[in-house]
Amino acid sequence: MRERRRPTGARPAWVPSPQGSGRAFPSQPPAESRPRPRPRRAAPRTTTPTATPTTTPTQRSGMEAEDLQEDLTCSICLDYFEDPVSIECGHNFCRSCLHRSWGPGGGSFPCPECRQPSPFSSLRPNWALARLTERTRRQRQGPVPPGQCGRHWEALRLFCEDDQRPVCLVCRESQEHQGHTMAPIDEASCSYREKLLKAQCSLKDKMKKAMHFQDIEMKNVTEWKEKMTNQRARLSAEFAKLHLFLEEEERLFLQRLSEEEEETKKQQNENTLKLHQKITSLKQLILEVREKGESSTLELLQNPKDVLTRSENQDVDYSPEVLTVKNVCQIPMMKEMLKRFQVAVSVAEDTAHPKLIFSQDGRFVKNGASASSWPLFSSAWSYVSGWRNSQRNAPFMGRFQHLPCVLGKNVFTSGKHYWEVESRDSLEIAVGVCREDVMGLADASEMCPHGGIWAISWGSAGYRPLTGSPGSPTKQEPALHRVGVFLDLGARDISFYSAVDGAHLHTFSCPVSRLRPFFWLSPLASLVIPAVTGGK
Known part of the structure; x- marks a missing residue:
């Protein structure tokens, strides 16, 4: 397609085809997802007569469709008409685009196409053009052919660095991409292909490094598990020895305590036996002294000193021994x-x-x-x-x-x-x-x-x-x-x-x-x- 030049001091505009006519109908609401047409082609730059080439019916049909799309495109926004209006000079624009171009206020304003002054009150809705635009838009809602812009049905020839997507030449001139950095699609494709190849190589190097670290980590984990197993075995063995030692010490302490108990009991039994024997001897001597005292005079005087001497010689001195536990509760460690x-x-x-x-x-x-x-x-x-x-x-x-x-x-x-x-x-x-x-x-x-x-x-x-x-x-x-x-x-x-x-x-x-x-x-x-x- 051929691009139109922007007029000096004005927003981009192209000369539209003659205004449509027909039955009036209400304007259609805007739809962001609707396909957008290609801009209209500029008029030929020369009037030199040239030979008209022979065209086939298919080529003629394509050219007619292209001309129709240009006729249904607003020269300000380069998109399908939305609520189209006609001004006094006969040109058609989107109502919103014209308001933005002229700004607020009343009076007369220059036409964005021919610069002819037109009063603001001359705006008239173009219902026929709106109906034709809507019908054409619905026909274009089918699947977008590969390599074409889904909005303008133009070939994707550029790559927008800011939006990171391919665009057509019409998209480049639209308000959406004003000030964006553009590059030819082939050049951008080669550049990003090289970058992706470098990124792939870098990722492979990083993956190799990560796999190397993974091998080291797995080796460390294996060694750590082995150390933990060995440490657990050593601890179990040491505590098993300690348990045996404590059990043996407990057995020895209990044995010593039992021996001390037996020795003390033996001493107690000996003391009890001595006391019992002493008590028996004293009872016998008491009985003998009583019988001696109750006997007749002649029997009483038969060696009375012997009984008295034996009574005096009886010793009952006894110091009770305080029983203590010699083995204290002294636990090893x-x-x-x-x-x-x-x-x-x-x-x-x-x-x-x-x-x-x-x-x-x-x-x-x-x-x-x-x-x-x-x-x-x-x-x-x-x-x-x-x-x-x-x-x-x-x-x-x-x-x-x-x-x-x-x-x-x-x-x-x-x-x-x-x-x-x-x-x-x-x-x-x-x-x-x-x-x-x-x-x-x-x-x-x-x-x-x-x-x-x-x-x-x-x-x-x-x-x-x-x-x-x-x-x-x-x-x-x-x-x-x-x-x-x-x-x-x-x-x-x-x-x-x-x-x-x-x-x-x-x-x-x-x-x-x-x-x-x-x-x-x-x-x-x-x-x-x-x-x-x-x-x-």
Whole structure:
């Protein structure tokens, strides 16, 4: 097709064919999906007579269809007429295109084709042209032949870089593609074919690299699975050995305990037999003395000194032996297992009794009150077992006022926790856990589970659990200078161990779910909370 040139200072326009005529009918609504016609051809540039070539009927039919399409095309939008109107000079345009070309206002405006002035009031709907345009559009709604524009039925000769699709020459001149970058379709095809070939090569290289990484990953996964299998087997083997070791240790401990039990029972039986024999001998001698005393004078005086001598020589001195269990509950590797739950503990100075002094890091505590300055502390054991302060009902300001105690900063609400406390001298101290509301206690006998304290006290005389019973026996434990406290809030109990050899000392049932470390010191006693060397 041949393109028309735009007039200077005006929008693109082509000279249409003579206006149509016929019966008036309403204009048709716009349809974006309708096929668009080709623009009309320009008039010949020369009037030189030329020989008219012979044309076939098919060629003539195609030329007529092309001429008809040009006659039904608006010279402004290069598309089928939409609501066509005629102006005074006889040219036809889309109503909307003419409004955009002339702009707002009234008066006269130049025709976009011939530049002849036409008043705005001269616009007349061209119903015949609208009907013909609609009928032609419906006939063109069939399948678009390959390589042709679906809107203008022109050959696709260009490629729009902005819209990334082939377009025809008419599309290039339309408002839709104004300012877009165009390239010949063959040139664009070659360019993008080269780019796609390069992209394909690049993707193949990336796929090779990804497959290489996949092989490495699969190899790593295989090696990792093998390592996990080996590690699982080693752990199972080590724990199997450990189970056998613990079972053997349990058997040996139970055997020693049974031997100790048998030995103790044997000693008990021997003592019982001796006492029984002694009682039998005394009964016999009592009977003999009674018979001697009830006999006649002559029989009484027959060697009476013998009976008296034997009576005087009867010795019933007997010291009952305190029965103790020699084999303590010392489980192998208990210390190592407890260390896994070790936590850092320090004292809260704002809860302490005024007589207590501390190190800067809060891990060293000393009771500065001497026995002479505080006579009621002259006996630590008597203090623990029932000393009563005369100021029992005195107010307290969030700290211990009557008992030389202090709480730890830690607040435990769940889990397992372990810490150790060391006595630096032979004076008595007590450690354990307590509720947070015990600072008002004024009676040392309330340092027991009933008073909200679960602790043990120890010193040079041994150790004993603070159960609240006045007759609670003192248990001997050689070289007990460091005690481990193990709090298991899941099991709701607290256990005490010798931190030297892991021997179990005592276990309290502790139903409270919010606890803090507790410390009590006798006069001039001091304690140290060792730094954490492992655990959590």
